[in-house]
Amino acid sequence: MVTMQSEITVLPGVGSVRAKALAMLDIYTVEDLLLHFPRAYQNRGDTQTIMEAARTGEKCAMILTVGSEPRSVQLKNRKTLTTFTLFDDTGRITSLWFNQTFIRQVFHVGSTVRFWGKVTRGSRGFEISSPEFEPVNRLRPLPALFPIYPLTAGINQKFLQNLVAIALSSLDVPPEDSIPTSIRQKQGLCTRAEAFVKIHRPESFTDLSAARNYFIFEELYEFALGIAGAKRERRRLVAPKLLSTPEMRDRFRKNLPFTLTSGQEEAIADVERDLSSGLAMRRLISGDVGSGKTVCAAAAVYIAAENGYRSALMAPTEILARQHYADLTKLFAPLGIRVGLLVGSLTAAAKRKVKTAAAIGEIDLLIGTHALLSDGVELPECGLIITDEQHRFGIAQRNALAGITNGVVHNLVMSATPIPRTLALVLYGDLDVSSIRTMPPGRKRVSTFLVDDTYRTRMEGFIEKQAAEGYQTYVVCPSIEAKDEEDEGALVGIDGHTVDKTPLHNAVEYAESFAARHPNLKIGVLHGKMKGADKDKIMARFASGEVQVLVSTTVIEVGINVPSATLMIVENAERFGLSQLHQLRGRVGRGDAKSWCILVSDTESEDAKSRLNALCDTTDGYEIAEFDLKQRGPGDFFPPVGVGAPSGRQHGQLRFRLASLCDDMNLLQAAFSAAEETLAGETQ
Numbered sequence: 190m191v192t193m194q195s196e197i198t199v200l201p202g203v204g205s206v207r208a209k210a211l212a213m214l215d216i217y218t219v220e221d222l223l224l225h226f227p228r229a230y231q232n233r234g235d236t237q238t239i240m241e242a243a244r245t246g247e248k249c250a251m252i253l254t255v256g257s258e259p260r261s262v263q264l265k266n267r268k269t270l271t272t273f274t275l276f277d278d279t280g281r282i283t284s285l286w287f288n289q290t291f292i293r294q295v296f297h298v299g300s301t302v303r304f305w306g307k308v309t310r311g312s313r314g315f316e317i318s319s320p321e322f323e324p325v326n327r328l329r330p331l332p333a334l335f336p337i338y339p340l341t342a343g344i345n346q347k348f349l350q351n352l353v354a355i356a357l358s359s360l361d362v363p364p365e366d367s368i369p370t371s372i373r374q375k376q377g378l379c380t381r382a383e384a385f386v387k388i389h390r391p392e393s394f395t396d397l398s399a400a401r402n403y404f405i406f407e408e409l410y411e412f413a414l415g416i417a418g419a420k421r422e423r424r425r426l427v428a429p430k431l432l433s434t435p436e437m438r439d440r441f442r443k444n445l446p447f448t449l450t451s452g453q454e455e456a457i458a459d460v461e462r463d464l465s466s467g468l469a470m471r472r473l474i475s476g477d478v479g480s481g482k483t484v485c486a487a488a489a490v491y492i493a494a495e496n497g498y499r500s501a502l503m504a505p506t507e508i509l510a511r512q513h514y515a516d517l518t519k520l521f522a523p524l525g526i527r528v529g530l531l532v533g534s535l536t537a538a539a540k541r542k543v544k545t546a547a548a549i550g551e552i553d554l555l556i557g558t559h560a561l562l563s564d565g566v567e568l569p570e571c572g573l574i575i576t577d578e579q580h581r582f583g584i585a586q587r588n589a590l591a592g593i594t595n596g597v598v599h600n601l602v603m604s605a606t607p608i609p610r611t612l613a614l615v616l617y618g619d620l621d622v623s624s625i626r627t628m629p630p631g632r633k634r635v636s637t638f639l640v641d642d643t644y645r646t647r648m649e650g651f652i653e654k655q656a657a658e659g660y661q662t663y664v665v666c667p668s669i670e671a672k673d674e675e676d677e678g679a680l681v682g683i684d685g686h687t688v689d690k691t692p693l694h695n696a697v698e699y700a701e702s703f704a705a706r707h708p709n710l711k712i713g714v715l716h717g718k719m720k721g722a723d724k725d726k727i728m729a730r731f732a733s734g735e736v737q738v739l740v741s742t743t744v745i746e747v748g749i750n751v752p753s754a755t756l757m758i759v760e761n762a763e764r765f766g767l768s769q770l771h772q773l774r775g776r777v778g779r780g781d782a783k784s785w786c787i788l789v790s791d792t793e794s795e796d797a798k799s800r801l802n803a804l805c806d807t808t809d810g811y812e813i814a815e816f817d818l819k820q821r822g823p824g825d826f827f828p829p830v831g832v833g834a835p836s837g838r839q840h841g842q843l844r845f846r847l848a849s850l851c852d853d854m855n856l857l858q859a860a861f862s863a864a865e866e867t868l869a870g871e872t873q
């Protein structure tokens with residue numbers, strides 16, 4: 190019996206080798222396979238005549254009739270060539286098939302077939318070589334949109350297309366609905382079973398949009414359920430009362446090398462109120478990069494320590510953990526607060542030492558990565574857990590923490606994603622939010638420019654110049670899937686729009702060609718498919734100045750601080766949301782030197798240009814986020830799968846597949862009210 194939960198190996202053609210390859214795509218079960226959505230579609234409903242196809246010379250769909258019986262001949266190179274003619278009202282072409290003699294059984298004079306391929310001019314006149322084909326059935330129209338999937342080594346397009354089709358037709362139990370029927374109907378959504386068929390083999394754009402709506406709502410609804418659950422829970426959580434006195438406030442401030450900004454003072458006041466309330470603090474401190482969130486967290490650590498409680502600080506990467514460790518050790522030394530570091534790269538002996546120190550109460554603030562939580566670490570009398578979020582709302586991380594601590598401690602989350610208030614209320618519904626909107630004095634603004642490809646030579650000269658002066662450059666390219674083995678022709682994106690044909694820069698290739706042009710520069714590459722430890726290594730080499738130009742995908746969005754990096758270049762800038770670009774820009778301008786951000790785009794779209802120009806005009810992250818929300822909807826605030834996601838499978842990790850396409854605030858709100866309703870038990 191084949192069900193959604195069946196191992197992928199129940200499907201014919203999937204043995205242990207293929208199963209291993211599929212695991213690289215996070216496909217282990219039939220459901221995982223069906224959730225592996227197409228990245229784009231070939232528009233085969235839009236057919237061309239032979240004449241049109243010959244004129245454009247691009248891959249396209251044609252409906253043609255077989256004009257002669259297939260005949261095979263043996264070629265000198267031992268290959269067999271099978272040929273037959275095809276025609277429509279505008280002309281006649283010869284189809285060529287090498288070593289595919291089975292074709293003789295498939296095609297017969299008079300049958301009508303939809304082909305997908307490229308018409309070229311050859312020795313036999315117009316020719317088409319090994320096109321893809323689907324017999325036309327008069328009773329049932331052929332799907333208009335043919336799926337193109339993200340691939341990995343050992344898995345090709347045709348295999349995946351077939352496998353999905355097999356899975357869809359061999360399910361003995363249809364996929365269960367994950368949204369209660371009444372809610373689904375109220376939203377006018379199709380069933381989950383229908384949505385799977387429509388996303389993999391849409392017969393029309395209407396099908397595609399129905400599927401998209403279903404899955405966007407499903408993701409938002411599941412996400413909302415998590416938030417709504419946490420929100421209900423927290424009202425009941427009793428936690429130690431941690432009190433602040435005027436003397437403590439005074440001592441903490443006197444120890445700082447600067448005066449707190451008004452935004453920082455307000456955030457700290459919020460934290461003090463939470464900590465002394467007797468209920469568990471669940472607070473988010475949101476503030477632009479560089480707004481000084483760390484010191485607010487430090488204030489909380491100090492209050493906890495003065496009240497006899499220890500704290501833990503979890504950073505998303507080892508580099509960040511080390512950075513916090515260096516900064517906070519210095520800050521806390523005069524206050525008598527002992528800081529420890531626990532990260533994966535420490536030697537076993539060093540780890541043991543830190544763990545022992547923590548367990549016997551010699552560490553007041555333990556800083557680390559995920560390792561903190563999983564390695565059986567003991568931190569007695571831990572009253573406060575702080576997380577520095579890697580990217581937009583690590584809800585999974587937050588939930589994991591809540592589980593591990595049984596909710597008896599105070600939680601503080603720091604996030605550098607400026608988020609419009611309306612959206613924060615919804616997305617961070619389980620947290621109270623303090624927004625720091627003031628910047629420490631003396632910050633230089635990062636000069637931002639929008640340029641097109643004609644500036645490349647000058648721009649690369651500028652990179653050389655920065656390097657000569659001892660500064661470093663980031664180059665960010667959009668994340669792209671492993672290239673398919675062949676050109677797929679014009680594609681329709683999963684959002685229903687034609688995929689922009691501007692060639693996309695891929696970090697790995699970019700770095701290679703850049704290195705060839707600039708042999709004197711030291712170049713590093715960083716992308717999401719690399720192992721965590723390798724990423725950290727490259728980042729460390731960049732931070733130390735050894736690597737002068739870091740070519741990466743958006744993985745560097747992480748709040749890393751390299752003060753000597755002065756230039757940020759974003760290729761294909763039109764591909765990014767404004768908030769994301771703003772985030773990237775925040776990687777530079779962290780030292781005393783003048784810094785620049787150059788957005789490179791060849792887009793023709795006036796909309797895109799005006800968005801990018803808005804970024805050149807303002808440096809206020811909140812203003813930019815509002816602009817993004819208005820122009821593109823809330824989807825930009827959901828990281829798509831892959832962006833910054835940890836490699837490998839993480840239990841309970843929420844993956845947004847399509848939510849980033851949500852362009853409608855009402856839909857988001859509907860999903861959240863539906864989740865509230867569900868939890869309130871008002872829905873059957």
Ligand code: ADP
Binds near residue numbers: 476480483484605
């Ligand atoms: P982020 O909000 O991005 O985490 P950080 O907390 O890392 O920002 O602070 C960025 C830098 O600004 C740090 O070097 C910090 O010491 C400094 N800083 C923080 N607050 C102030 C302030 N009120 N005045 C001057 N410098 C400050």
Ligand code: MG
Binds near residue numbers: 482483577748
């Ligand atoms: Mg920070």
